[in-house]
Amino acid sequence: MNPTRRNRSLQIFAMTAGALPAAWLIVLALTDDLGANPVERVTHVTGDWALRFLLLSLSVTPLRRLFGWRWVAPLRRTLGLTAFGYACSHFLTYLVLDHFFDWRLIVEDVLERRYVTAGFSAFLCLVPLAATSTRAMIRRLGRRWIPLHRLAYLAAALAVIHFLWLVKSDLREPLVYAAALTLLLGLRFGFWLARSRSRKLSPKEAKSQLSGV
Amino acid sequence: MLIRRAGTIKPSEITSHDLFLRRREFLRGAGWAVAGAALAPTLACGAEGEARLPAPAAGADANPFRTDEAPTSLEDATRYNNFYEFGTDKSDPQRYTGNLRTRPWSVAITGEVAKPGTIDLDDLVRPHTAEERIYRLRCVEAWSMVIPWLGIPLGEIIKRFEPTSNARYVAFKTLLDPEQMPGQRSRALDWPYVEGLRIDEAMHPLTILATGMYGQELPNQNGAPLRLVVPWKYGFKSIKSIVEIRLTRSEPPTSWNRQAPREYGFFANVNPAVDHPRWSQKRERRIGEFKKRPTLPFNGYADQVAALYEGIDLRKHF
Ligand code: HEM
Numbered sequence: 254m255n256p257t258r259r260n261r262s263l264q265i266f267a268m269t270a271g272a273l274p275a276a277w278l279i280v281l282a283l284t285d286d287l288g289a290n291p292v293e294r295v296t297h298v299t300g301d302w303a304l305r306f307l308l309l310s311l312s313v314t315p316l317r318r319l320f321g322w323r324w325v326a327p328l329r330r331t332l333g334l335t336a337f338g339y340a341c342s343h344f345l346t347y348l349v350l351d352h353f354f355d356w357r358l359i360v361e362d363v364l365e366r367r368y369v370t371a372g373f374s375a376f377l378c379l380v381p382l383a384a385t386s387t388r389a390m391i392r393r394l395g396r397r398w399i400p401l402h403r404l405a406y407l408a409a410a411l412a413v414i415h416f417l418w419l420v421k422s423d424l425r426e427p428l429v430y431a432a433a434l435t436l437l438l439g440l441r442f443g444f445w446l447a448r449s450r451s452r453k454l455s456p457k458e459a460k461s462q463l464s465g466v
Numbered sequence: 467m468l469i470r471r472a473g474t475i476k477p478s479e480i481t482s483h484d485l486f487l488r489r490r491e492f493l494r495g496a497g498w499a500v501a502g503a504a505l506a507p508t509l510a511c512g513a514e515g516e517a518r519l520p521a522p523a524a525g526a527d528a529n530p531f532r533t534d535e536a537p538t539s540l541e542d543a544t545r546y547n548n549f550y551e552f553g554t555d556k557s558d559p560q561r562y563t564g565n566l567r568t569r570p571w572s573v574a575i576t577g578e579v580a581k582p583g584t585i586d587l588d589d590l591v592r593p594h595t596a597e598e599r600i601y602r603l604r605c606v607e608a609w610s611m612v613i614p615w616l617g618i619p620l621g622e623i624i625k626r627f628e629p630t631s632n633a634r635y636v637a638f639k640t641l642l643d644p645e646q647m648p649g650q651r652s653r654a655l656d657w658p659y660v661e662g663l664r665i666d667e668a669m670h671p672l673t674i675l676a677t678g679m680y681g682q683e684l685p686n687q688n689g690a691p692l693r694l695v696v697p698w699k700y701g702f703k704s705i706k707s708i709v710e711i712r713l714t715r716s717e718p719p720t721s722w723n724r725q726a727p728r729e730y731g732f733f734a735n736v737n738p739a740v741d742h743p744r745w746s747q748k749r750e751r752r753i754g755e756f757k758k759r760p761t762l763p764f765n766g767y768a769d770q771v772a773a774l775y776e777g778i779d780l781r782k783h784f
Binding site for chain 1: 545609743748751753757
């Protein structure tokens with residue numbers, strides 16, 4: 254396959270995969286199959302997929318660097334926007350279905366319940382990322398785009414904390430996500446170390462170092 | 467003991483048919499709306515929420531032993547359970563209670579009683595007549611149900627074993643057997659599950675030991691073969707699959723309090739004025755309904771039980 258065609262089919266694949274959990278939720282709703290507490294179910298499914306797609310989008314760069322898979326790069330944006338889509342549905346579920354725009358209770362929740370504070374902060378981090386994901390914005394921000402988009406790591410960390418704080422006693426599931434995030438951050442740190450060391454070395458040494466990474 | 471045969475009541479007889487249909491309609495409506503336009507579900511929900519708003523909260527039960535509120539469907543009451551002995555997901559109990567052997571079953575009555583002993587469950591309940599009690603059940607996670615239990619007042623049972631004058635509390639213990647209760651293989655809680663009541667709470671006529679619900683024997687996921695039901699307290703006080711009842715002089719440890727003392731108190735009375743750090747307790751979602759409804763002090767049983775706590779600061783002793 255030529256690169257552009259492979260690119261396009263990969264994007265189509267990622268978008269389809271991203272739509273599947275939502276489609277599944279809609280099917281469950283249409284067939285009255287959301288269980289005894291539908292609002293809770295929708296909250297959980299959308300929250301789960303927001304976090305999963307966020308972590309997937311963060312794994313694109315490490316995959317590219319580790320294995321030299323240049324072709325995965327365009328997926329980062331698709332996966333990130335998918336995560337944002339689920340985060341929006343998650344937030345809207347909370348706002349509309351769970352609290353029915355009861356702003357007093359919502360503000361109280363955001364301020365007083367630390368797991369909601371963390372989730373809300375994660376959401377706030379994601380908003381500027383989604384807003385600056387268009388090609389025009391990338392061009393306009395230039396070099397500043399990259400540090401801004403490190404916010405994605407903060408969003409993921411806050412989302413994991415949100416999950417850790419909301420479970421009552423069984424931490425296993427959120428700890429799996431915490432482990433995944435730690436791995437991703439560890440890889441980042443590794444790349445950073447390798448790069449800062451290679452800067453100090455002569456170009457020739459650096460080259461041999463890098464190929465070992 | 468009187469237990470009607472399983473299967474005599476269909477879920478559709480429990481949930482009013484009208485409500486059942488409207489609920490289906492709503493969910494289907496919401497599904498289409500989401501599929502269609504982003505704004506539509508808001509409208510659908512609004513209309514539905516109004517149609518289902520509960521009767522005035524102030525209205526106390528005419529008969530506190532049998533609320534007039536519509537019982538939750540048997541289907542929901544048996545597929546949405548917190549019973550960590552079988553897993554921490556609400557659907558785990560229905561899935562994984564298959565290995566629980568509820569007969570033969572014996573219960574040890576120990577501690578401050580004149581006639582302690584271990585007694586077979588059938589002998590324990592035989593002298594009594596099971597009564598149907600229709601109670602609200604309020605979970606600390608801010609959802610609630612209405613369940614028609616079959617049970618025996620706990621006080622009547624305790625009296626048979628002649629508590630001594632030192633008996634000030636009653637402690638309960640759930641079965642410990644990871645073979646039958648696979649959730650006990652993980653350390654989600656410190657097993658076995660234990661709970662406790664003050665003796666006056668235990669002797670209160672609203673407090674029952676349930677052996678059935680919806681006219682049937684208790685399903686395993688609901689705490690078979692014997693569970694406590696204390697309707698004015700959060701659900702976690704109503705310990706399931708009981709193997710020991712011990713009368714004690716001092717306040718017994720309770721599982722969730724040990725797990726997170728700042729979050730779960732010994733009393734755990736339903737109280738909209740004291741929030742849980744994780745959940746606001748001001749409102750609750752009645753399973754089967756859409757909009758949340760206000761939570762009532764003592765889960766609507768204040769007239770019957772508030773006097774038990776006179777002079778106690780319930781904000782401190784939550
Ligand atoms: C906008 C602010 C947010 C609010 C108000 C919020 C609220 C909630 C609520 C109420 C729950 C259910 C808690 C329970 O059942 O006890 C939940 C669960 C969850 N949320 Fe959020 N959330 C927010 C943002 C986020 C974001 C941005 C993410 C991920 C990127 C996220 C991921 C999750 C996850 C993974 C769960 C657990 C689902 C499960 O138990 O399977 N949330 N959230």
